[in-house]
Amino acid sequence: MDFLTYLVSGLSLGSIYAIIALGYTMVYGIAKMLNFAHGDVLMIGAYISFVFINQLGLDPILSLLLACISCTIIGIVIERIAYKPLRGANSLSVLITAIGVSYFLQNIALLIFGANTKSYKSIVSLPPLHLFDGNLNISSESIVTILLCIIIMIALTTFINKTKMGQAMLAVSEDRSASTLMGINVNGTIAMTFAIGSFLAGIAGVLLCSAYPTLTPTTGAMPGIKAFVAAVIGGIGSIPGAFIGGLILGVLENLSKAYISAQLSDAIVFSLLIIMLLVKPSGILGKTSIEKV
Amino acid sequence: MVLLDVKKLNVYYGMIHAVKDVSFSVNEGDIVTLIGANGAGKTTILQTLTGIVPIKSGKVKYHGKDISKKLNHKLVNDGIAHVPEGRRIFASLSVYQNLKLGAFTRNNREEIEESLENVYKKFPILKERSKQLAGTLSGGEQQMLAVGRALMSKPKLLFLDEPSMGLSPIYVNTIFDIIEEVHKEGVSILLVEQNAKKALSIATKAYVLETGKIVKEGNPKELLDDPAIKASYLGE
Numbered sequence: 001m002d003f004l005t006y007l008v009s010g011l012s013l014g015s016i017y018a019i020i021a022l023g024y025t026m027v028y029g030i031a032k033m034l035n036f037a038h039g040d041v042l043m044i045g046a047y048i049s050f051v052f053i054n055q056l057g058l059d060p061i062l063s064l065l066l067a068c069i070s071c072t073i074i075g076i077v078i079e080r081i082a083y084k085p086l087r088g089a090n091s092l093s094v095l096i097t098a099i100g101v102s103y104f105l106q107n108i109a110l111l112i113f114g115a116n117t118k119s120y121k122s123i124v125s126l127p128p129l130h131l132f133d134g135n136l137n138i139s140s141e142s143i144v145t146i147l148l149c150i151i152i153m154i155a156l157t158t159f160i161n162k163t164k165m166g167q168a169m170l171a172v173s174e175d176r177s178a179s180t181l182m183g184i185n186v187n188g189t190i191a192m193t194f195a196i197g198s199f200l201a202g203i204a205g206v207l208l209c210s211a212y213p214t215l216t217p218t219t220g221a222m223p224g225i226k227a228f229v230a231a232v233i234g235g236i237g238s239i240p241g242a243f244i245g246g247l248i249l250g251v252l253e254n255l256s257k258a259y260i261s262a263q264l265s266d267a268i269v270f271s272l273l274i275i276m277l278l279v280k281p282s283g284i285l286g287k288t289s290i291e292k293v
Numbered sequence: 294m295v296l297l298d299v300k301k302l303n304v305y306y307g308m309i310h311a312v313k314d315v316s317f318s319v320n321e322g323d324i325v326t327l328i329g330a331n332g333a334g335k336t337t338i339l340q341t342l343t344g345i346v347p348i349k350s351g352k353v354k355y356h357g358k359d360i361s362k363k364l365n366h367k368l369v370n371d372g373i374a375h376v377p378e379g380r381r382i383f384a385s386l387s388v389y390q391n392l393k394l395g396a397f398t399r400n401n402r403e404e405i406e407e408s409l410e411n412v413y414k415k416f417p418i419l420k421e422r423s424k425q426l427a428g429t430l431s432g433g434e435q436q437m438l439a440v441g442r443a444l445m446s447k448p449k450l451l452f453l454d455e456p457s458m459g460l461s462p463i464y465v466n467t468i469f470d471i472i473e474e475v476h477k478e479g480v481s482i483l484l485v486e487q488n489a490k491k492a493l494s495i496a497t498k499a500y501v502l503e504t505g506k507i508v509k510e511g512n513p514k515e516l517l518d519d520p521a522i523k524a525s526y527l528g529e
Contacts, residue, residue: 171386177377181381183370186366
């Protein structure tokens with residue numbers, strides 16, 4: 001039963017990684033850049049929801065929505081100010097800029113909210129689920145997180161496959177100038193991708209702090225890096241890949257904490273990345289070129 | 294009536310002056326061809342006109358309106374479609390998805406469906422392979438897809454960049470037959486080709502480019518008999 005408990009909480013943690021990883025993977029797929037500030041957008045979202053829920057006492061769902069909208073706006077502004085001028089620059093410059101944005105956001109949070117750890121009140125106020133005569137207890141946060149992750153996956157896949165905007169994203173991810181020739185606004189599509197990724201970061205921030213209720217300016221850093229690892233393991237650029245990678249990572253992390261060593265769990269998680277890069281660098285669902293020349 | 298009028302177009306790649314004071318025009322109903330060797334600037338001209346490469350100076354008029362400041366993705370709305378060099382199909386998407394993306398700027402479902410049927414009629418192989426990933430098509434089929442995709446936007450003016458490049462002679466003939474067919478349906482065409490003989494044989498007006506400059510223009514039939522052209526471009 002213990003194993004099942006660890007597994008479920010691993011799946012819940014993995015769902016959070018998956019939601020963050022979606023932002024990484026979509027931005028990488030479409031803008032061809034690694035947005036290392038993504039985890040910090042999540043942290044800002046968590047602070048915003050913290051203010052709304054814990055300090056202003058607003059309704060949790062409304063606060064979640066407001067946090068997501070704020071993150072969306074922040075994501076669009078970051079893209080417009082920091083990344084758009086670098087379109088066509090080499091990828092190292094863009095990467096360094098992203099790291100700069102990351103530190104900028106962390107320090108903004110430090111300036112406004114201080115370095116003290118804030119204790120975050122969960123947005124979920126449902127009782128935990130007791131199964132098998134109380135042998136398996138699942139927190140309501142875990143259930144909400146896993147369900148939300150599945151809903152997001154279905155919604156995003158439908159959006160990409162069924163809407164024009166989604167098809168435009170697929171086209172831009174494959175060939176920017178050919179997309180221009182189709183009449184697609186490439187800059188608009190990239191901005192849209194940042195908007196969606198940042199909206200999801202808002203959700204992830206609230207879920208993360210509901211499950212692990214401490215909030216500091218570096219809250220987003222480690223989950224951000226782990227979600228990046230999840231995206232790479234799943235195959236960067238692939239949406240189902242982010243989902244699978246996130247779940248694998250969350251479960252692996254929790255099980256290693258439980259059965260091997262709590263201190264070593266991060267090392268084990270990152271070793272998986274190294275093994276993956278050695279064995280299958282394109283990731284589990286990464287694109288292998290099918291182009292015929 | 295003049296459909297596209299380009300005056301003193303200049304384009305740079307960094308320090309390199311790739312297109313120098315190029316002027317030409319396409320009348321409604323024309324098949325205009327730009328011929329010239331590799332690196333003469335033919336592709337650059339087309340890419341500048343559809344906003345892939347930035348314009349340095351010059352005037353571009355379309356339907357009498359100055360569009361030199363707005364050479365971008367919106368031109369597709371105005372009826373200009375571009376079949377780029379090297380086809381540039383979306384390899385990891387299906388043939389059908391590629392064609393639907395060609396109609397990205399259009400909203401009327403029935404009309405899009407009609408265009409799709411029209412493209413399938415011209416290129417039956419695309420219908421057969423509609424569910425296949427575009428990257429798995431042969432070179433000739435990919436070229437047909439690229440042309441079909443451009444036609445999905447229902448263009449008034451079609452840019453074709455090296456449509457015969459890398460194709461077997463059978464496909465070259467098919468592609469040129471299709472170009473003539475599309476032209477008969479009322480689409481004006483600006484054709485860039487290295488296969489000068491083929492291009493001149495279907496064109497109504499021709500320009501010869503050399504290192505970024507137009508060095509000759511005129512009736513394609515006369516150019517076909519021009520000894521200098523024969524020697525440089527027709528391999529005779």
